[in-house]
Amino acid sequence: MIYLELIYVFFKIGVFGFGGGYAMISLIQFEVVDHFHWMTMQEFADILAISQITPGPISINTATYVGFNTAGILGATVATLALCLPSVVLMLFVIRFLFANIENRYVQYVFSGLRPAIVGLIFAAALLLMNTENFPDAGIGKNNFSIVICAATFIASYFYKVNPVLLIVLAGACGFLISS
Amino acid sequence: MNIYFQLFKTFFEIGAFTIGGGYAMLSMVERSVVQKKKWMTKDDFWDMIVVVQTIPGVFAVNTALYTGYRIKGMKGAICAALGAIIPSFVIICLVAMFFVEIRDNTIVERIFKGIRPCVVALILAPALQMVKSAKITLKTAVIPIGAVFLVWWCDVSPVYVIVASALGGVLIGAYSYYRISSK
Numbered sequence: 001m002i003y004l005e006l007i008y009v010f011f012k013i014g015v016f017g018f019g020g021g022y023a024m025i026s027l028i029q030f031e032v033v034d035h036f037h038w039m040t041m042q043e044f045a046d047i048l049a050i051s052q053i054t055p056g057p058i059s060i061n062t063a064t065y066v067g068f069n070t071a072g073i074l075g076a077t078v079a080t081l082a083l084c085l086p087s088v089v090l091m092l093f094v095i096r097f098l099f100a101n102i103e104n105r106y107v108q109y110v111f112s113g114l115r116p117a118i119v120g121l122i123f124a125a126a127l128l129l130m131n132t133e134n135f136p137d138a139g140i141g142k143n144n145f146s147i148v149i150c151a152a153t154f155i156a157s158y159f160y161k162v163n164p165v166l167l168i169v170l171a172g173a174c175g176f177l178i179s180s
Numbered sequence: 181m182n183i184y185f186q187l188f189k190t191f192f193e194i195g196a197f198t199i200g201g202g203y204a205m206l207s208m209v210e211r212s213v214v215q216k217k218k219w220m221t222k223d224d225f226w227d228m229i230v231v232v233q234t235i236p237g238v239f240a241v242n243t244a245l246y247t248g249y250r251i252k253g254m255k256g257a258i259c260a261a262l263g264a265i266i267p268s269f270v271i272i273c274l275v276a277m278f279f280v281e282i283r284d285n286t287i288v289e290r291i292f293k294g295i296r297p298c299v300v301a302l303i304l305a306p307a308l309q310m311v312k313s314a315k316i317t318l319k320t321a322v323i324p325i326g327a328v329f330l331v332w333w334c335d336v337s338p339v340y341v342i343v344a345s346a347l348g349g350v351l352i353g354a355y356s357y358y359r360i361s362s363k
Contacts, residue, residue: 016339017236022306026331026338034335045296046283050275052302055199056268057238064269068276076273080265087237091245091257094235105357106350107234113323113349115314117341120327122307126300127332134296146297153301158309164302165199168295175294176287 002071007082009036010063014086019118021058026125028062038066042133053168059083137179145178183252184259190217191244191263198240209243219251240264323348 009031017024025048032038039047051061060080067079132138135146149171156162181189190212198205206229213219220228228250232242241261248260282288316324323345330336 012339014237016342017238018342020233020239022303025303030331030337030339035337042296045299046279046292048303049292049295049299050272050279052299053199054268054271054275055196056271057240059238060241060265060268061272064272065276068273069280073273076269076276080269084238084241084261084265087235087242087245088257088261090235090237091242091249092254094231095246095249105353109350109353110346111234111349112353113345113347114342116316116320116323117327117345119307119310119314119316120324121331121338121341122303122310123324124328124331124338126303126307127328129296129300129303134300136293146293149294150297150301153298154305157302157305167302168298171294171298172291173294175292176290179290179293 002075003078005036006067006071006075006079010067010079010082011085013059013063014083017059018114022122022125023118024059026121026128028059029125029128032062032066038070040133041129041131045129045134048129049168053165149174184256186217187244187248187251187256187260188263191247191260192267194244195240195264196267205240205243209247213247219247224250 013024013027013031016027029041029044033041033044047062047065048058050065051058054061060083063079063083064076067076069075071078135150137143137145138147153167153171156167157164194205194208194212198208210222210225214222214225228243228246232239232246235242241264244260244264245257248257250256252259283292311324327338327341327345330341331338
């Protein structure tokens with residue numbers, strides 16, 4: 001049953017999605033692309049781009065998009081709500097019982113392990129996106145135009161903090177002008 | 181104006197106008213929740229950020245749930261969360277409806293050929309910034325490198341990496357605490 005699968009996957013992503021949007025990319029990628037084959041790595045890159053240029057969180061956007069493509073509006077609703085459900089439950093629990101102890105020693109310990117692991121997960125997500133679908137012209141003897149865009153974006157974003165929306169628009173314009 | 185509707189509207193606006201995800205919306209939430217609506221003090225706001233970052237899930241939704249719950253309990257939480265979710269839900273449904281049809285259009289295809297490698301860099305850049313802010317040292321570098329190796333090379337689910345690193349953090353933390361306190 002597709003609805004149950006959607007609920008299961010996005011509920012799981014909601015439960016284990018520590019560390020915000022970028023950290024959740026690798027979780028979503030693993031389930032949606034690798035495991036259930038609901039979209040290709042290329043489509044996943046496209047939805048990440050669309051998420052960056054439209055308002056709203058990446059995880060909500062992916063849940064809605066995957067749900068819609070696999071099972072229509074109802075699928076989109078089910079997937080999005082399943083993603084948020086763990087937060088609703090946890091939030092009640094946290095506000096009622098844990099709130100006073102949020103700076104608790106054990107919470108600190110958990111995050112001392114999680115924080116570096118999340119950095120690794122984000123790198124893994126980026127590496128998994130570096131495939132021939134997203135870099136079709138990479139290689140010796142080819143024009144490597146995609147590598148140039150990737151490197152230029154990286155420099156502009158990391159060193160000069162250029163707005164990502166602007167970078168995506170520029171990259172799209174370059175793609176339109178140069179690629180065939 | 182009804183308080184439930186106000187909660188919904190406030191987070192609807194935040195959801196509709198913040199591009200770039202979680203942290204980009206922080207200042208907007210602060211402006212409307214603390215300065216304009218005076219739903220919480222600045223101290224309460226920072227307490228909320230700590231809680232919201234600690235629990236898993238979508239940052240924007242967690243913030244909405246927390247604020248709504250503080251003001252009007254469970255019903256308030258749901259109204260605020262729906263406000264935060266609905267704008268992106270509607271936008272992405274529209275995108276999903278039309279994108280499938282225009283995706284194979286040659287112009288769109290050419291544009292996205294440029295965008296895909298750009299997106300990869302937009303994920304790499306914050307990851308590298310986090311290497312600094314997560315205070316990763318030569319000794320702890322084994323954790324992110326291990327995570328990359330397991331997920332990228334060995335196809336291990338990130339869920340296992342998250343569970344293992346959290347457990348590892350607790351074990352190492354508790355052990356070093358025990359050693360210090362037993363001296």
